Amino acid sequence: MQLTELALKFGTDKGVHIGEAHGYTIVYDLLFAALKSSDVALAELGLQVGASESNPLEKNVTDVPSARMWLTYFPNISFFGIDICDFTELSRGQFTFLRADAGIAVDLKRVVQELPPVDIFIDDGSHASYHQQLTLQYLFPKVKKGGFYIIEDLHWQPDPIEKIGNIEFNTAEIAKLAINDRFSGEQNGTKLFKNDFSISTYEAVRNAEIAVLFSTADLNSMAKHVLPPHVRAEPVVSLRKYIFDWRRKKNQLSSPKLLVLQR
Ligand SMILES: C[S@@+](CC[C@H](N)C(=O)[O-])C[C@H]1O[C@@H](n2cnc3c(N)ncnc32)[C@H](O)[C@@H]1O
Numbered sequence: 001m002q003l004t005e006l007a008l009k010f011g012t013d014k015g016v017h018i019g020e021a022h023g024y025t026i027v028y029d030l031l032f033a034a035l036k037s038s039d040v041a042l043a044e045l046g047l048q049v050g051a052s053e054s055n056p057l058e059k060n061v062t063d064v065p066s067a068r069m070w071l072t073y074f075p076n077i078s079f080f081g082i083d084i085c086d087f088t089e090l091s092r093g094q095f096t097f098l099r100a101d102a103g104i105a106v107d108l109k110r111v112v113q114e115l116p117p118v119d120i121f122i123d124d125g126s127h128a129s130y131h132q133q134l135t136l137q138y139l140f141p142k143v144k145k146g147g148f149y150i151i152e153d154l155h156w157q158p159d160p161i162e163k164i165g166n167i168e169f170n171t172a173e174i175a176k177l178a179i180n181d182r183f184s185g186e187q188n189g190t191k192l193f194k195n196d197f198s199i200s201t202y203e204a205v206r207n208a209e210i211a212v213l214f215s216t217a218d219l220n221s222m223a224k225h226v227l228p229p230h231v232r233a234e235p236v237v238s239l240r241k242y243i244f245d246w247r248r249k250k251n252q253l254s255s256p257k258l259l260v261l262q263r
Pocket residue numbers: 011012013014044045046047048049050053056057059064065066082083084085100101102103124125126131
């Protein structure tokens with residue numbers, strides 16, 4: 001089954017039907033289809049929508065939609081779910097739960113110790129820039145060479161908690177500058193950024209094997225009409241044709257939604 005169909009089946013908004021319908025599964029299907037039957041190690045930070053991102057502990061923990069999607073898509077997966085809420089009850093078999101607050105360095109250091117090297121790391125946590133940048137600092141080195149580190153929903157930051165931490169720029173702003181510098185050969189970020197978080201985020205994006213910012217809006221509308229059968233037939237052609245980097249589409253990407261780094 002295609003990832004987008006699994007997103008609908010299990011109820012995550014990474015697909016094109018539910019909630020915000022981000023359309024990320026279209027991109028993921030293109031990136032990960034070749035790994036489907038491999039022994040993939042995938043870690044996802046953020047397991048269930050609910051409550052507000054500034055008060056996640058008020059959530060009633062009942063399900064792990066995206067985890068169930070990954071567990072079905074990759075039958076040989078080792079899945080590691082990370083969350084501030086307690087999902088221990090759902091941790092069994094190929095699903096290992098690690099509890100951590102993405103805003104607390106000691107929690108992330110513990111995750112670094114407990115997590116094996118992963119092929120794919122997805123940050124779908126609070127979406128606050130401080131959390132994204134602190135997590136990137138600790139967890140990017142846990143991604144195997146050639147593996148993917150992904151941050152979802154760069155276009156949106158939750159209001160009250162976006163102000164926490166010593167953040168100069170939001171993650172999308174830093175990533176845009178880093179990708180632009182990669183192509184122009186300049187080092188504007190090194191001159192502009194003062195704070196450790198900005199610098200390490202900038203360097204991760206600048207030095208990644210591949211760094212891509214996606215705005216999935218057009219993929220979303222395309223998915224409803226033509227993409228799944230077409231992708232099924234010609235995944236590589238589709239990848240080249242539909243996935244674009246920020247430089248080529250920079251005018252359309254004022255609000256990029258997804259950052260993909262290949263280590
Ligand atoms: C958008 S939901 C995840 C949705 C899920 N990945 C899916 O596709 O259905 C965000 C998750 O991040 C968790 N979260 C919020 N703040 C967090 C923090 N500071 N540290 C770790 N997890 C956090 C919430 O408890 C919630 O489970």
